[in-house]
Amino acid sequence: MPLPERYTSADGAALDSMIGAAKATLGSDVFILGHHYQRDEVMRWADARGDSFGLSRIAAGQSDAAYIVFCGVHFMAESADVLTGDHQQVLLPDLNAGCSMADMADIDQVEEAWDELGRVIDVERLIPVTYMNSAASLKAFVGRHGGAVCTSSNARAVLTWALDRAAGRGERVLFFPDQHLGRNTGFELGYGADDMRVWNPRLALGGLSDREVKESTLLLWKGHCSVHQRFRPAHVSAFRAEYPDGIVMVHPECAHDVVSMGDVTGSTDAIIKAVAAAPSGSVIGVATEIHLVNRLNNESPDKTVVCLDPLVCPCSTMSRIDPQHLAWVLEGLVEGEVRNRIVVDPETTEWAKVALERMLAIT
Ligand code: 13P
Ligand code: SF4
Numbered sequence: 001m002p003l004p005e006r007y008t009s010a011d012g013a014a015l016d017s018m019i020g021a022a023k024a025t026l027g028s029d030v031f032i033l034g035h036h037y038q039r040d041e042v043m044r045w046a047d048a049r050g051d052s053f054g055l056s057r058i059a060a061g062q063s064d065a066a067y068i069v070f071c072g073v074h075f076m077a078e079s080a081d082v083l084t085g086d087h088q089q090v091l092l093p094d095l096n097a098g099c100s101m102a103d104m105a106d107i108d109q110v111e112e113a114w115d116e117l118g119r120v121i122d123v124e125r126l127i128p129v130t131y132m133n134s135a136a137s138l139k140a141f142v143g144r145h146g147g148a149v150c151t152s153s154n155a156r157a158v159l160t161w162a163l164d165r166a167a168g169r170g171e172r173v174l175f176f177p178d179q180h181l182g183r184n185t186g187f188e189l190g191y192g193a194d195d196m197r198v199w200n201p202r203l204a205l206g207g208l209s210d211r212e213v214k215e216s217t218l219l220l221w222k223g224h225c226s227v228h229q230r231f232r233p234a235h236v237s238a239f240r241a242e243y244p245d246g247i248v249m250v251h252p253e254c255a256h257d258v259v260s261m262g263d264v265t266g267s268t269d270a271i272i273k274a275v276a277a278a279p280s281g282s283v284i285g286v287a288t289e290i291h292l293v294n295r296l297n298n299e300s301p302d303k304t305v306v307c308l309d310p311l312v313c314p315c316s317t318m319s320r321i322d323p324q325h326l327a328w329v330l331e332g333l334v335e336g337e338v339r340n341r342i343v344v345d346p347e348t349t350e351w352a353k354v355a356l357e358r359m360l361a362i363t
Pocket of ligand 2: 316
């Protein structure tokens with residue numbers, strides 16, 4: 001449904017005054033969360049900024065506000081709904097703000113993969129781990145089957161937990177939906193390429209032989225982020241040729257050949273901290289979404305922060321959240337109308353919460 005003209009025809013100043021006035025009227029009833037990839041015109045209104053892990057923690061601890069307005073993407077708002085109390089409602093300003101990576105694994109495909117694997121290995125010893133970038137139904141699946149959620153900032157801790165045989169957990173992990181985060185973390189933990197196999201949900205038994213499944217430790221779902229997969233080793237080489245003393249920072253959703261050439265690998269929050277810690281005068285090449293890279297450059301006047309791919313596009317779904325939609329949901333709340341509420345059903349909530357709380361307890 002298109003937004004009313006009041007919002008579509010308003011200029012930046014008019015939208016700012018609508019948002020500011022609505023926020024002031026709502027006071028502590030509303031809490032706005034902003035993911036690091038949001039544009040500045042939205043981010044300036046966030047009561048808290050964070051990466052997906054940080055925001056899920058903040059949502060879990062934010063019990064006062066009746067309304068959480070999530071400036072991020074759909075899976076993040078679902079997680080916030082799971083982690084907040086029954087007296088709270090979560091709103092996503094534009095329901096089209098999804099995540100193409102999250103859409104690469106759906107519950108039917110995962111259930112089917114589980115059944116197929118059950119014909120080859122003992123799934124009691126298979127631990128499912130889902131990246132935060134997944135639907136609540138997948139988090140619930142993971143919760144029901146003894147696994148946990150992870151984010152890019154804690155994937156190592158969660159995989160270590162999942163493969164802790166001494167604690168009687170798994171001998172094998174099914175990791176979805178991002179093969180790159182799974183592979184990068186597997187290498188970090190000392191596993192070799194042969195210990196990790198890509199599970200292609202379009203092929204019988206994921207395109208693997210029985211033997212390959214049996215010999216694997218990590219089964220990596222064939223999913224990826226189209227923003228991060230654009231970065232190539234040639235981008236790192238070109239940056240290093242231009243700035244021999246430059247520092248390269250890479251998000252772990254990038255392919256391993258890019259990650260392996262970086263100086264720092266980490267979540268959006270880890271990249272922000274590493275930029276802050278870099279010496280004054282540093283030139284830093286970053287492989288992640290462009291809004292964050294530009295903000296880092298603007299907020300670090302003593303450093304130069306550039307995107308490693310000069311042609312990188314913004315995350316188009318994150319960009320769906322704009323001041324127009326933010327003004328529309330906030331003014332709705334002032335008028336007593338809850339717009340674009342994200343609701344996860346009770347049974348899914350129960351099990352997704354188990355998986356999310358396991359993650360919060362591990363890290
Ligand atoms: P972070 O976990 O670093 O916030 O990343 C989330 C995301 O969607 C990256 O593409
Ligand atoms: Fe999804 Fe990639 Fe956008 Fe992150 S950057 S929300 S993984 S599409």
